[in-house]
Amino acid sequence: MNSIHLHAGQRRKMVEEQLGDRGIKDLRVLEVMSRIPRHLFTLDSLQHRAYGDTPLPIGENQTISQPYIVAAMTEALKLKGHERVLEIGTGSGYQTAVVAELVAQVFTIERINALSRKAQQILEGLGYSNIVFKMFDGTYGWPDQAPFDAIMVTAAAKEIPEALIKQLGDGGTLVAPAGDADKQKLMVLTKKGDRVSKREIGDCKFVPLVGKYGWPEK
Ligand code: SAM
Numbered sequence: 001m002n003s004i005h006l007h008a009g010q011r012r013k014m015v016e017e018q019l020g021d022r023g024i025k026d027l028r029v030l031e032v033m034s035r036i037p038r039h040l041f042t043l044d045s046l047q048h049r050a051y052g053d054t055p056l057p058i059g060e061n062q063t064i065s066q067p068y069i070v071a072a073m074t075e076a077l078k079l080k081g082h083e084r085v086l087e088i089g090t091g092s093g094y095q096t097a098v099v100a101e102l103v104a105q106v107f108t109i110e111r112i113n114a115l116s117r118k119a120q121q122i123l124e125g126l127g128y129s130n131i132v133f134k135m136f137d138g139t140y141g142w143p144d145q146a147p148f149d150a151i152m153v154t155a156a157a158k159e160i161p162e163a164l165i166k167q168l169g170d171g172g173t174l175v176a177p178a179g180d181a182d183k184q185k186l187m188v189l190t191k192k193g194d195r196v197s198k199r200e201i202g203d204c205k206f207v208p209l210v211g212k213y214g215w216p217e218k
Contacts, residue, residue, distance in 0.1 A: 088138035093119030
Protein backbone atom coordinates (compact mmCIF):
# COMPACT_ATOMS: atom_id res chain seq x y z
CA MET A 1 0.00 0.00 0.00
CA ASN A 2 1.23 3.52 -0.80
CA SER A 3 2.53 5.12 2.43
CA ILE A 4 0.14 8.09 1.96
CA HIS A 5 -2.76 5.74 2.73
CA LEU A 6 -1.25 4.18 5.85
CA HIS A 7 -2.42 4.84 9.41
CA ALA A 8 -6.01 5.82 8.51
CA GLY A 9 -7.25 4.17 11.72
CA GLN A 10 -4.77 6.07 13.90
CA ARG A 11 -5.73 9.32 12.18
CA ARG A 12 -9.43 8.70 12.84
CA LYS A 13 -8.68 7.99 16.51
CA MET A 14 -6.51 11.14 16.74
CA VAL A 15 -9.33 13.26 15.32
CA GLU A 16 -11.99 11.74 17.57
CA GLU A 17 -10.11 11.60 20.87
CA GLN A 18 -7.61 14.47 20.68
CA LEU A 19 -9.68 16.97 18.67
CA GLY A 20 -13.44 16.27 18.68
CA ASP A 21 -13.62 15.16 22.31
CA ARG A 22 -11.64 18.27 23.34
CA GLY A 23 -13.94 20.74 21.66
CA ILE A 24 -12.68 21.27 18.10
CA LYS A 25 -15.90 21.79 16.13
CA ASP A 26 -14.92 23.07 12.68
CA LEU A 27 -15.88 20.14 10.47
CA ARG A 28 -13.54 21.22 7.68
CA VAL A 29 -10.57 21.19 10.08
CA LEU A 30 -11.56 17.75 11.42
CA GLU A 31 -12.01 16.39 7.89
CA VAL A 32 -8.63 17.56 6.56
CA MET A 33 -6.79 16.34 9.65
CA SER A 34 -8.38 12.91 9.24
CA ARG A 35 -6.93 12.79 5.73
CA ILE A 36 -3.46 14.41 5.78
CA PRO A 37 -0.68 11.80 6.26
CA ARG A 38 1.00 13.40 9.30
CA HIS A 39 3.54 10.54 9.47
CA LEU A 40 5.16 11.80 6.26
CA PHE A 41 6.06 15.09 8.01
CA THR A 42 7.88 13.49 10.95
CA LEU A 43 11.40 12.07 11.10
CA ASP A 44 11.45 8.49 9.75
CA SER A 45 12.50 7.20 13.17
CA LEU A 46 9.42 8.82 14.81
CA GLN A 47 6.74 7.88 12.26
CA HIS A 48 5.24 5.38 14.72
CA ARG A 49 4.50 8.30 17.09
CA ALA A 50 3.11 10.67 14.42
CA TYR A 51 -0.50 10.39 15.64
CA GLY A 52 0.27 10.69 19.35
CA ASP A 53 -0.89 13.56 21.53
CA THR A 54 2.45 15.44 21.59
CA PRO A 55 4.78 17.65 19.59
CA LEU A 56 7.73 15.74 18.07
CA PRO A 57 11.26 16.74 17.08
CA ILE A 58 11.79 17.39 13.34
CA GLY A 59 15.54 18.10 13.47
CA GLU A 60 17.40 21.44 13.76
CA ASN A 61 16.08 21.71 17.35
CA GLN A 62 12.56 22.37 16.05
CA THR A 63 9.23 20.55 16.45
CA ILE A 64 6.04 19.58 14.65
CA SER A 65 3.23 20.91 16.87
CA GLN A 66 0.83 18.69 18.82
CA PRO A 67 -2.24 17.84 16.67
CA TYR A 68 -4.61 19.63 19.08
CA ILE A 69 -2.62 22.88 18.81
CA VAL A 70 -2.62 22.65 14.99
CA ALA A 71 -6.40 22.18 15.04
CA ALA A 72 -7.08 24.92 17.63
CA MET A 73 -4.96 27.49 15.76
CA THR A 74 -6.55 26.61 12.43
CA GLU A 75 -10.08 26.71 13.84
CA ALA A 76 -9.39 30.12 15.39
CA LEU A 77 -8.85 31.59 11.91
CA LYS A 78 -12.46 30.67 10.86
CA LEU A 79 -11.32 29.91 7.32
CA LYS A 80 -13.99 29.77 4.58
CA GLY A 81 -11.98 28.93 1.46
CA HIS A 82 -11.24 32.20 -0.35
CA GLU A 83 -8.42 33.41 1.92
CA ARG A 84 -4.75 34.26 1.32
CA VAL A 85 -2.92 33.23 4.49
CA LEU A 86 0.55 34.08 5.80
CA GLU A 87 2.24 31.43 7.95
CA ILE A 88 5.42 32.15 9.91
CA GLY A 89 7.39 28.99 10.76
CA THR A 90 6.93 26.36 8.04
CA GLY A 91 8.72 23.75 10.17
CA SER A 92 7.77 20.28 8.92
CA GLY A 93 5.06 21.72 6.64
CA TYR A 94 2.24 19.80 8.35
CA GLN A 95 0.37 22.90 9.54
CA THR A 96 0.98 24.44 6.10
CA ALA A 97 -0.78 21.44 4.52
CA VAL A 98 -3.76 21.74 6.86
CA VAL A 99 -4.22 25.41 6.01
CA ALA A 100 -3.53 24.90 2.29
CA GLU A 101 -6.45 22.45 2.13
CA LEU A 102 -8.81 25.09 3.52
CA VAL A 103 -7.90 28.31 1.67
CA ALA A 104 -6.97 29.74 -1.73
CA GLN A 105 -3.26 30.38 -1.10
CA VAL A 106 -0.68 30.05 1.67
CA PHE A 107 2.51 32.12 1.91
CA THR A 108 4.88 30.39 4.33
CA ILE A 109 8.20 31.60 5.72
CA GLU A 110 10.86 29.51 7.48
CA ARG A 111 14.23 30.79 8.71
CA ILE A 112 16.02 27.40 8.64
CA ASN A 113 16.77 26.55 5.01
CA ALA A 114 17.04 22.76 5.52
CA LEU A 115 13.52 22.63 7.04
CA SER A 116 12.02 24.83 4.35
CA ARG A 117 13.54 22.70 1.59
CA LYS A 118 12.36 19.44 3.16
CA ALA A 119 8.82 20.77 3.74
CA GLN A 120 8.70 22.02 0.16
CA GLN A 121 9.70 18.61 -1.16
CA ILE A 122 7.03 16.80 0.89
CA LEU A 123 4.25 19.26 0.10
CA GLU A 124 5.02 19.31 -3.62
CA GLY A 125 5.22 15.51 -3.57
CA LEU A 126 1.71 15.43 -2.08
CA GLY A 127 0.51 17.65 -4.93
CA TYR A 128 -0.07 20.99 -3.17
CA SER A 129 0.17 23.81 -5.73
CA ASN A 130 -1.22 26.73 -3.69
CA ILE A 131 1.76 27.23 -1.35
CA VAL A 132 4.49 29.85 -1.85
CA PHE A 133 7.68 29.28 0.19
CA LYS A 134 10.26 31.76 1.43
CA MET A 135 13.42 31.26 3.48
CA PHE A 136 13.84 34.36 5.59
CA ASP A 137 13.23 35.97 8.98
CA GLY A 138 9.43 35.88 9.19
CA THR A 139 9.22 38.56 11.88
CA TYR A 140 9.26 41.05 8.97
CA GLY A 141 6.23 39.32 7.46
CA TRP A 142 5.87 39.38 3.67
CA PRO A 143 5.14 43.05 2.89
CA ASP A 144 5.05 42.56 -0.92
CA GLN A 145 2.12 40.17 -0.58
CA ALA A 146 0.20 41.97 2.19
CA PRO A 147 -2.56 42.42 3.21
CA PHE A 148 -3.46 38.88 4.29
CA ASP A 149 -6.91 37.60 5.27
CA ALA A 150 -5.32 35.55 8.04
CA ILE A 151 -1.90 35.16 9.65
CA MET A 152 -0.62 32.25 11.73
CA VAL A 153 2.62 32.34 13.70
CA THR A 154 3.89 28.95 14.87
CA ALA A 155 6.82 30.11 17.02
CA ALA A 156 6.68 32.31 20.11
CA ALA A 157 7.90 35.84 20.81
CA LYS A 158 7.39 37.98 23.89
CA GLU A 159 5.09 40.23 21.86
CA ILE A 160 3.49 39.59 18.48
CA PRO A 161 5.62 41.57 15.96
CA GLU A 162 3.92 44.85 14.93
CA ALA A 163 4.98 44.24 11.31
CA LEU A 164 2.70 41.20 11.21
CA ILE A 165 -0.29 42.98 12.73
CA LYS A 166 0.18 45.73 10.10
CA GLN A 167 0.06 43.16 7.31
CA LEU A 168 -3.32 41.80 8.44
CA GLY A 169 -6.18 43.01 6.23
CA ASP A 170 -9.37 44.65 7.47
CA GLY A 171 -11.60 41.94 9.00
CA GLY A 172 -8.62 39.59 9.21
CA THR A 173 -7.59 37.28 12.06
CA LEU A 174 -4.11 36.52 13.38
CA VAL A 175 -3.28 33.65 15.70
CA ALA A 176 0.06 33.46 17.52
CA PRO A 177 1.65 32.42 20.80
CA ALA A 178 3.05 35.25 22.92
CA GLY A 179 4.83 35.28 26.27
CA ASP A 180 7.90 33.98 28.07
CA ALA A 181 10.39 31.57 26.53
CA ASP A 182 9.07 28.61 28.54
CA LYS A 183 5.30 29.30 28.53
CA GLN A 184 2.95 31.36 26.40
CA LYS A 185 -0.69 32.25 25.76
CA LEU A 186 -2.25 31.48 22.43
CA MET A 187 -3.57 34.85 21.24
CA VAL A 188 -6.22 35.60 18.61
CA LEU A 189 -6.22 39.13 17.17
CA THR A 190 -8.99 40.48 14.98
CA LYS A 191 -8.67 43.68 12.95
CA LYS A 192 -11.69 45.91 12.26
CA GLY A 193 -10.70 49.21 10.63
CA ASP A 194 -8.08 50.75 12.92
CA ARG A 195 -9.13 48.60 15.90
CA VAL A 196 -7.37 45.40 16.87
CA SER A 197 -9.12 43.23 19.47
CA LYS A 198 -7.26 40.51 21.35
CA ARG A 199 -8.35 37.37 23.17
CA GLU A 200 -6.56 34.40 24.71
CA ILE A 201 -7.61 30.87 23.82
CA GLY A 202 -5.30 28.85 26.05
CA ASP A 203 -1.81 28.08 27.28
CA CYS A 204 0.90 26.72 25.04
CA LYS A 205 4.63 26.14 24.72
CA PHE A 206 6.25 26.89 21.38
CA VAL A 207 9.85 27.04 20.19
CA PRO A 208 11.18 30.62 20.02
CA LEU A 209 10.44 33.01 17.17
CA VAL A 210 14.01 34.03 16.38
CA GLY A 211 14.67 37.20 14.44
CA LYS A 212 14.72 40.97 14.25
CA TYR A 213 11.36 41.37 16.05
CA GLY A 214 11.56 38.15 18.08
CA TRP A 215 14.19 36.53 20.29
CA PRO A 216 17.86 37.10 19.39
CA GLU A 217 19.75 34.22 17.83
CA LYS A 218 21.85 32.32 20.43
N1 SAM B 1 3.87 24.50 12.07
C1 SAM B 1 5.02 23.66 12.06
C2 SAM B 1 4.71 22.23 11.76
O1 SAM B 1 3.52 21.89 11.56
O2 SAM B 1 5.66 21.46 11.68
C3 SAM B 1 5.76 23.73 13.36
C4 SAM B 1 6.57 24.90 13.44
S1 SAM B 1 7.81 24.86 14.66
C5 SAM B 1 6.90 24.76 16.15
C6 SAM B 1 8.30 26.57 14.56
C7 SAM B 1 9.10 26.89 13.32
O3 SAM B 1 9.29 28.32 13.30
C8 SAM B 1 10.50 26.29 13.32
O4 SAM B 1 10.69 25.55 12.17
C9 SAM B 1 11.41 27.51 13.38
O5 SAM B 1 12.63 27.35 12.69
C10 SAM B 1 10.55 28.57 12.75
N2 SAM B 1 10.95 29.96 13.05
C11 SAM B 1 11.40 30.48 14.22
N3 SAM B 1 11.65 31.80 14.07
C12 SAM B 1 11.33 32.11 12.78
C13 SAM B 1 11.36 33.31 12.02
N4 SAM B 1 11.77 34.47 12.52
N5 SAM B 1 10.97 33.25 10.73
C14 SAM B 1 10.54 32.10 10.16
N6 SAM B 1 10.49 30.93 10.84
C15 SAM B 1 10.88 30.93 12.13
